[in-house]
């Protein structure tokens with residue numbers, strides 16, 4: 001272990017972006033030296049940001065952490081995956097976001113709700129220590145399917161994998177959420193904050209979250225859209241459609257919220273994707 005160093009968010013982002021762009025740790029260390037950083041301090045900072053053992057950097061065997069996979073956003077207006085047509089009806093560059101119509105059929109929506117209903121429990125959030133907690137900011141009920149738990153779940157996972165160019169194994173289990181009038185999910189990020197003590201445990205398997213797909217299983221009578229307050233966008237919750245958005249760690253444009261349901265109810269299925277296979 002090495003002592004924790006205070007690292008500015010800008011420097012952290014720069015190190016992550018530079019290694020993602022394909023530069024190795026030696027390049028990063030050299031650039032930092034050229035910019036006046038003490039080499040010993042730079043090594044601790046880079047080790048901490050990239051979660052590398054400091055010894056690896058000292059021994060000169062340093063390599064940037066293996067580049068995690070990224071999703072590929074669908075670009076064509078209609079993409080046919082495994083015989084199923086998905087329509088891209090809205091595209092945003094920052095964050096990378098697509099509204100996808102027809103991602104699920106009506107029957108798939110109905111079946112998912114019926115399968116999940118008996119297993120619903122108060123939805124939790126992950127606290128800064130990495131533990132699951134009841135949270136006033138998230139008042140809905142939810143449950144998780146295991147990966148490929150049922151043929152329907154497996155089929156949807158295969159569809160998302162083909163659509164986004166991301167192996168099924170990089171997905172967390174599908175989460176079903178149910179909101180009643182007044183229930184909501186206040187603004188939050190889906191990526192895990194590297195500054196929080198729980199970051200290590202929650203990213204130990206699968207690494208960081210890199211993208212989310214929120215699929216709407218019904219159309220609430222009023223309210224319940226997904227808002228992206230940083231970009232002034234609200235995606236209407238409509239049965240069978242979805243919003244997909246991808247992000248880098250620290251990307252504030254991906255702030256989003258499940259707006260309160262005003263009338264009726266809201267059911268969604270959420271898939272979070274990780275940079276590496278998510279296996280427990």
Ligand SMILES: O=C(O)CCC(=O)C(=O)O
Nearest residue numbers: 185214225226257258270
């Ligand atoms: O309910 C929604 O529209 C958003 C859900 C959400 O933000 C999440 O599950 O992370």
